[in-house]
Amino acid sequence: MKIAVKNFDNKPVREIDLPEAVFDYPFNQHLIHEAVQAYLAGLRSGTHKVKNRGEVSGTNKKPFKQKGTGRARAGEARSPLWRKGGTVHGPVPHRYDKRITVQEKKSALKSALSRKLQDEGLVVVDNFTLEGPKTKALAAQLAGLGVVGKALLVDDRDNQNLALAARNNPRLKAVDALGVNVYDVVDRGHLVLSEQALGRLVEVLSR
Numbered sequence: 001m002k003i004a005v006k007n008f009d010n011k012p013v014r015e016i017d018l019p020e021a022v023f024d025y026p027f028n029q030h031l032i033h034e035a036v037q038a039y040l041a042g043l044r045s046g047t048h049k050v051k052n053r054g055e056v057s058g059t060n061k062k063p064f065k066q067k068g069t070g071r072a073r074a075g076e077a078r079s080p081l082w083r084k085g086g087t088v089h090g091p092v093p094h095r096y097d098k099r100i101t102v103q104e105k106k107s108a109l110k111s112a113l114s115r116k117l118q119d120e121g122l123v124v125v126d127n128f129t130l131e132g133p134k135t136k137a138l139a140a141q142l143a144g145l146g147v148v149g150k151a152l153l154v155d156d157r158d159n160q161n162l163a164l165a166a167r168n169n170p171r172l173k174a175v176d177a178l179g180v181n182v183y184d185v186v187d188r189g190h191l192v193l194s195e196q197a198l199g200r201l202v203e204v205l206s207r
Contacts, residue, residue: 003117005124005195008141013126016195022205023117025110035108035182038098046095053078053086105182106205112185113205123147123192128155133164138172142192151190154180154197177201 001020004012058078066073074081080088100108116122123145130138142151150171155162157176166174173184177193177200185191193201 003122003124005126006145007126008144010144010146016124016198018117019202019206022110022202023114025107025114027115028107028111031104031108032112032182032186034098034100035105036186038100038105039181039183041096041098044096047093048091049093050087050090052088052090053080056084056086058084108182109180109185110205112182113191116185116191121190123190124195124198125192126195128153128159128162128194130159130161130165133161135165135168138162138165139169142172145192147190147192149190150188151192152180152184152188154191154193154201156194156197178204 001018001023002015003018005014005016007013053076056078058076060076060078063074063077064071077085079085113122125145130141142148151173153162153166153172153174154177155174157163157179159174162174166172173188175184177197180201
């Protein structure tokens with residue numbers, strides 16, 4: 001299985017082999033769904049909190065006598081029925097983590113990469129060397145490669161020009177080869193990798 005390595009002029013530079021163990025992996029929609037759900041769950045902080053009647057400020061003293069006032073009986077001012085009282089059955093801090101194994105993550109990513117290759121959404125460039133951190137220039141170069149819309153750009157984390165040029169465009173996201181996840185792959189129409197980043201990604205997924 002081969003794929004052309006292109007430059008930013010959209011001209012093929014050479015061809016490289018793609019391992020079938022990674023890019024010809026069977027499509028498993030359920031496994032991809034599980035990986036995406038686990039990723040999104042991990043983004044939730046779970047720090048939401050309200051105070052119950054035992055936590056709000058106030059006294060335990062009975063506000064008025066039980067009978068003879070014409071009012072409904074009350075035991076304390078912190079009752080949920082009263083203004084500034086506690087909340088009943090409100091949210092409390094908890095974790096939303098959904099755990100999947102490392103092998104399941106790798107298998108889901110290989111499945112997503114295989115489908116991306118089949119859909120012709122995978123582009124490999126010889127390098128991501130940019131003259132400067134210019135968002136407009138990067139968008140023009142990607143358009144020359146036929147990359148329009150949302151795209152995931154994968155290169156070394158030390159490529160500051162790429163990171164700065166991509167961060168001002170909400171349709172682009174630049175990550176390190178070790179930071180590629182299933183959600184970003186399936187959420188974006190194009191996956192653009194440098195040849196070096198592709199090698200690192202394949203090395204990790206082949207273990």
